[in-house]
Amino acid sequence: MSKSKSVVTEICNRYGNTRVRLMDIVRDVQQELGHVPREAFDLIAKGAHTHRVEVESVISFYAFLSERKKGDVVIRLCDDIIDRYQGGEAVAEALTRALGIGFNETTSDGRVTLEKTPSIGMSDQAPAMMVNDVMVTRLTPELIPGLVAKLRQTNDPQSLVESYGDGNNAHALIRSMVCNNIRESGAVILADYKRERGLRKALTETPADVIADVKASGLRGRGGAGFLTGLKWELTRESPGAEKFVLCNADEGEPGTFKDRVLLTERADLMIEGMTIAGYATGAETGIIYLRGEYAYLRPYLEDVLNRRRAGKLLGNGILGNAEFHFDVRIQMGAGAYICGEETSLISSCEGTRGDPSDRTPFPVAKGYLVSPTAVNNVETYCCAARIMDQGAGWFAAIGTQRSTGTKLLSVCGDCARPGIYEVPFGTTLREVLRRAGAENTAAVQVGGPSGQMVGPAQFDQGISYEELATGGSMMVFSNDRDILEIVEAFMEFFVKESCGYCVPCRVGNVLLKSRIERIRQGDGAPADLAYLKKLGESVKRMSRCGLGQTSPNPILTSLKNFQPVYNALVREDKTGLQKSFHIMRAVEEASVIAGRRSEVFHA
Amino acid sequence: MNKSIHLTIDGKPVEAKHGQTIMQAADAAGIYIPRLCSHPDLRPIGSCRVCTVIVDGRPQAACVKPAMDGMVIENDTPELLQHRRNIIDMMFVEGNHFCMFCEKSGNCELQAMAYRFGITAPQYPFQFPEKAVDASHPDIMLDHNRCIMCARCVRASQELDGKNVFQAIGRGFHRKIGVDGEKALADTDMAVGDRSADVCPVGCIIKKRIGFRTAIGRRLYDRQPIGSDIEANATP
Numbered sequence: 001m002s003k004s005k006s007v008v009t010e011i012c013n014r015y016g017n018t019r020v021r022l023m024d025i026v027r028d029v030q031q032e033l034g035h036v037p038r039e040a041f042d043l044i045a046k047g048a049h050t051h052r053v054e055v056e057s058v059i060s061f062y063a064f065l066s067e068r069k070k071g072d073v074v075i076r077l078c079d080d081i082i083d084r085y086q087g088g089e090a091v092a093e094a095l096t097r098a099l100g101i102g103f104n105e106t107t108s109d110g111r112v113t114l115e116k117t118p119s120i121g122m123s124d125q126a127p128a129m130m131v132n133d134v135m136v137t138r139l140t141p142e143l144i145p146g147l148v149a150k151l152r153q154t155n156d157p158q159s160l161v162e163s164y165g166d167g168n169n170a171h172a173l174i175r176s177m178v179c180n181n182i183r184e185s186g187a188v189i190l191a192d193y194k195r196e197r198g199l200r201k202a203l204t205e206t207p208a209d210v211i212a213d214v215k216a217s218g219l220r221g222r223g224g225a226g227f228l229t230g231l232k233w234e235l236t237r238e239s240p241g242a243e244k245f246v247l248c249n250a251d252e253g254e255p256g257t258f259k260d261r262v263l264l265t266e267r268a269d270l271m272i273e274g275m276t277i278a279g280y281a282t283g284a285e286t287g288i289i290y291l292r293g294e295y296a297y298l299r300p301y302l303e304d305v306l307n308r309r310r311a312g313k314l315l316g317n318g319i320l321g322n323a324e325f326h327f328d329v330r331i332q333m334g335a336g337a338y339i340c341g342e343e344t345s346l347i348s349s350c351e352g353t354r355g356d357p358s359d360r361t362p363f364p365v366a367k368g369y370l371v372s373p374t375a376v377n378n379v380e381t382y383c384c385a386a387r388i389m390d391q392g393a394g395w396f397a398a399i400g401t402q403r404s405t406g407t408k409l410l411s412v413c414g415d416c417a418r419p420g421i422y423e424v425p426f427g428t429t430l431r432e433v434l435r436r437a438g439a440e441n442t443a444a445v446q447v448g449g450p451s452g453q454m455v456g457p458a459q460f461d462q463g464i465s466y467e468e469l470a471t472g473g474s475m476m477v478f479s480n481d482r483d484i485l486e487i488v489e490a491f492m493e494f495f496v497k498e499s500c501g502y503c504v505p506c507r508v509g510n511v512l513l514k515s516r517i518e519r520i521r522q523g524d525g526a527p528a529d530l531a532y533l534k535k536l537g538e539s540v541k542r543m544s545r546c547g548l549g550q551t552s553p554n555p556i557l558t559s560l561k562n563f564q565p566v567y568n569a570l571v572r573e574d575k576t577g578l579q580k581s582f583h584i585m586r587a588v589e590e591a592s593v594i595a596g597r598r599s600e601v602f603h604a
Numbered sequence: 605m606n607k608s609i610h611l612t613i614d615g616k617p618v619e620a621k622h623g624q625t626i627m628q629a630a631d632a633a634g635i636y637i638p639r640l641c642s643h644p645d646l647r648p649i650g651s652c653r654v655c656t657v658i659v660d661g662r663p664q665a666a667c668v669k670p671a672m673d674g675m676v677i678e679n680d681t682p683e684l685l686q687h688r689r690n691i692i693d694m695m696f697v698e699g700n701h702f703c704m705f706c707e708k709s710g711n712c713e714l715q716a717m718a719y720r721f722g723i724t725a726p727q728y729p730f731q732f733p734e735k736a737v738d739a740s741h742p743d744i745m746l747d748h749n750r751c752i753m754c755a756r757c758v759r760a761s762q763e764l765d766g767k768n769v770f771q772a773i774g775r776g777f778h779r780k781i782g783v784d785g786e787k788a789l790a791d792t793d794m795a796v797g798d799r800s801a802d803v804c805p806v807g808c809i810i811k812k813r814i815g816f817r818t819a820i821g822r823r824l825y826d827r828q829p830i831g832s833d834i835e836a837n838a839t840p
Contacts, residue, residue, distance in 0.1 A: 038786075051768040053784035060773040060782075337775075354772070359650050359668045501753070501772075501779030503653050508694035511777050512728050536728075539690040542663050543653045 007032050008040050012047025019050045020370070022058055022352030026065055027333055035069045054353075061354035061500070063117065063336030064293045071106045071113035073157060075099075077129040079116035080255050081490040082413050082476060087140065088127035092116070094144035111155065118338065118494055119255035120294045123413035123476070124181045124420050131157035133296040135178050168265045173301040180262050181420030184436065186407040187399060189383050190423050195269060196314065198389035202277045203322050207237065210281040214385055216393035218405035222380035223249055223341070224448060224472030225547075226404075229385060232375050235365035236282040239373035244284035246275050246327075247369060247376040249346055251292040253338040254449035255494060256474035259409040260379040262421050264291075264298050267383055268305045272329060274382025276319065277389055279327035282375050287329040290346050293336045302331060338498035342547050343368075343376040345500070356502045357546035380409055380473070400426030404465035412437045414477035430469055431460040434477065441480045444563070449474035450491035451551035453558040454484075484566045488555045489517045495552040506549030509540035513556055524581040525571040534560060611675035613657075620671035627655060627666040630679070634838025636831035637679055638688060638720065640695075640713055640805055641754035642667040646763060652695075652754055654688050654717070685721070692717055693726040698777070700735060700749035701806075707815045708807030710823025714752060716830035731777075738783070740790035743812050744801055751781055751808040760800035769794045781808075 011028045015021035025048055029036050036044070036059050045052045059065045077083075077092055096102055099112055106113040122128035125137035134157035136147065147160055164170035165179040185191055202210050215230030236244055248271065252260040263271060275287045291299060306329055309315040317326045332350045339345045345355040347369050368374025377385075384406055388396045397405045404426035410433060413419045417438030424433065434442055446454050447464075448471035455462075455469070462468040478487060492514035501507040516533055519525055537553030544550050560567060574580050588599045609620040613635050620629035625648065630637050641652040650665035657666045658678040666679075678684065695701075695714060703709050738746040753772070758781070761769040769792045773782035785791025794800070801809055820826070 051771070051784050053768065053771040053773070053782050056782055057771045057773050061775050354775075356772075359665065361664075361669055496776060499776040501774070501776045503651050504691050504694050504698075504752075505653055507753070507777055507779065508698045508731075509690075511731065512694070512697075515729070535686075536690065539687045543656050543687050543691055545650060545653060545665070 004033055004037065004040055005043060008043045009047060012044065015048075017047055017049060018352075019048050019054075020352045022048050022050065022055070023332065023335065023349060024352075026055065026059055027335055030065050034072065035066050037069070038067050048352075057354050058352070061337065062293075062334075065335050069106075069110075071111050072155065073111060073132055073151060074113045074115060075129055075131050076115045076117040076120070077103075078118070078120045078122060078127060080119040080123065080126070080494075081487055082119075082123045082256060083126040083128065084490070085414065085478075085482065086126040090141040091127045091129075091139045091144060094141035095148070098145050098148035112151070117294075117336065118497065119253070119257075121252055121258040121261045121292070122178065123256050123258055123411065125179060126413070130294065131160060134158055134160060135176055135297055136160050137177060137179075168301065171301055173304050174265070174298060176297055178261070178265075178297075180266060182262065182266075183412075183418050183420040184422045184424070186423030186425065188387050188396065188407045188423070189263070189267065189270075189380065189409060190421075193270065193387060193390065196273060196320075198386035199273045199276055199314070200320060202280055202389045203320055203325065207281045207283065210277065210389065211237065213393045214281070214388060217384075217388045217396040218393075218403075219381065219384050219388060219396065220404065220466060221378055222384065222408070222472065223378035224254075224452075224470060226466040226470065229377060229381055232365055232377070233278060233281045235363075236284070236373045236375040239366045241372045243286070243370070243372045244282050245369045245372055245374040246278045246282060246284045246287040247343075247346065247350065247374055248275055248287065248289045248379060248382060249341060249343065249376055250295065250379050251290050251334050251341040251346060252295075252379070253292060253341045254451060254472055254474050255491075256413055256446065256449050256476040257411045257472060258413075259411045259421055259473045261295060261298075263379050263383060263409070264295065264302065268302055269309070270383045270386050271379050272305065272309060272315070272382075274377075274384070274386035275329060276315065276327050277385055278375055278377065278382065280319075280325055282373070284375070285326050285328070287327065288350055288369070289329060289331045290340070290350060291331055291333055292340075293334045296333060299331060299333065306331075337500075338494075339500045339546075339548055344546065346376060347374065354500070356500050357548075359545065378472075401463065401465050401467070403467050408464055408471070409473055410464065410471070410475050411473045412439075412475045412477065415439060415442070415479035415482070416477045424464065426465045427463040429461050429463050430455070433464065433475065434460065437477065439477045439479075442477055443480045443482060444478045444484060444487070444559075446474070446476040446478070446487070446491075446555075447471050449476070450494055450555055451547070453554055454488075454562060455558070456562045459562070484559055484563050485517060485521050485570070488559050489514065489521060491555040492517055492552075495548070499548060499552070503543075503545040503549065505540045505543040506545070506552065509536060509544075509549070510552050512536060513540065513553060517556065519581050520567065520570050523570065526580060527571050527573055529571055530560065530567055533557075607673075609671050609673045611671055611673065611677060613677045614680050624671050625667060626657060626659070626664070626669050626671050626675070626677060629671045630666065631834050632837065634835055635679065636834045637666045638717060638831065639667055640717065640752060641756065643756050643760075643803055643805075645799075646756060646759040646803070649755060649759070652691070652752065654691055656684065656687065658684065689721045689723065690727075692721060692723060693728050695752045696723075696726040697728045697730045698733070699751065700732065706750065706807045707810055708750070710818075710820050710826045712807060712825070713805035713830060716825035719825070720829050720831065733777075735780075738788045740788035741794060742790070743796035744789060744794060745810045745812055746781075746783075746789050747808055747810065748780055749808075750806045752806055753779060753781070754805060755781075756803040756805065757781065757800045757809060760803045761794075761798065764799040767793055767798065767800070769798070769800060 128137040220226040340355040639655040648667035650668040655666040735748040
């Protein structure tokens, strides 16, 4: 305890002993000690000027923080449905065999802990796992014994990386086997561009003119919600507040999406250029990149990019010789919570609390980070903004459709020959995307991830756009061989695990929805269950507090709409009039154990 | 700024003052919007969602949404009543609520809400979760089986008692109320005179040694349905 005592004190000092940096404090304690022991709660509370229960509240919220001691190495196998369908279950079995432990267990020598985790942003090279912060992709059961032996021998996760991926994945500060898989570049984001030209042009204009340009371009938020970026910046600028903030949402947690991973790797400068332009336009002097815990392997590289920009007068005081304009950026690490991609949760997390969302009135543009006006935008949105300032609003608005201007990055994964990144103009049909990705015998596409919609061939001629098929980027392709309800159940399991539990409909409703899907899959469903799912799903959607609960029933509601025959085939009225889901033997099982004998009536 | 705010609730014109929430304006007009996590002395947080109303077509929690001029609000519609009933049912099945031997029976807002909605049994399957009882404190008992996560105790401790005895821990279905002490409530600075001991809408926070002082049958909601005090403000 004396060692951990000095470690904790040093870490608290490192972050200025402030409550707002509690996330960083507990993350660093976890990193140093392998867990955040209960005995340290009081010390952390004292060091961060808060209460013990607040520390426990934060630690118990994030999946990557733990009060239980874990192994020196934590293996987190991605448990997404995409990974499962690419052979993830066999990999899971190979891992338990090679390590001699089950999931959520630690080897007896205390060296390795084995866990499962939701989508880690590697769906284009699934199955994949995180070994501490190191990404190991394209796994097969055959590879596992060798990997585990190597890990035992070196105790160093980095030793598992034998060759580096393309582009910056091979950069000295990344050294990752992750591949970009950029299949098609478009005119806006992945095209060659002249660095800092957008920023230089912006600085020759007034902030109001920059906002007018972004508005004229028609740019809408690329995270999926589609709010007009220029308007968001204008509201942030006009809201009263001594300080303003620009936040970048790099918490790419929607299963199936990985386009921000590629942008953070290959377009970090463009993204920060966009943030800087946003700082100039809104009057903010501080920016924060909220980086999902899974992408910690990119952090040293991103810190280096920030340092380089500071040295080049692109960040800091008096940017590019403009004595009036100061702007700098810090990185806030997440710790494994999907909900933190919701902008108010993201703000809570940046403020060092659990990632509970808040009610939107007031909106973050009026009262966001530290109760100050805050513009939260997606990684891709900032990239677009920098390009708009460079090439002009008219150029951007001419691409795409009238209500969805520009291009969209799609993360295509699942049953297709060429999974990866596609930059397409808005309006491109889903059928065209599938053709380019080499998807054949496609039964369903989950557009926009689990919170989006599951569509079938009847919708394939619709375009990717805010008005037809809206997506933050995730495009999961499922072939005819897949079980639609297995996919739906996996998505509901995801939402049950990721719900923050703040409001009743999301906390309870998703559990009830999932168990009814299970019942139907087991063959115990009745036609009345479909009406039950619709009504319950509608209540969860309408009554939940934030975007998570307002979209979590979508896998069920959209598959009921587009794949009704799948459900119909599974639910049948029982001719005997008995309730199929009620099993008398199961019901009396517990009582039999207590009584120490079998039921004379029902075992007869 | 001093111009008063005019809105309608189910077609009835309601006048609100600046800074009032929809719920406060409705209360003053004698229109009851059902609620559980909201408490007049505490900052509203919109966690139970029972007070959801439709404002200009969009669902909003009436306890947190500020009243604004021209709002058209739906409150008493068959659709909303069904959604609210569903949420109340969810609270019953996510915990272990045994009204027949709960000390709070008759004073319990969840039970009273069920009566108001005509709920005799929840439509969802009971989850029967395993929850703890914390009887460590000399004067107060904490029965997590009955907690509905309204966080009134969290807020009362912070806002009214100047303490920080409670906070939410865990997430999702496993979310629960934690206490600011090593192990249990006895390790905190909670005192029986704290307001946080008084605000629990259900039988989760119970004071010891005063149980059943008022006989069942003569308690608050045995005498009048929940919300009737507010409805008494109504002008004909």
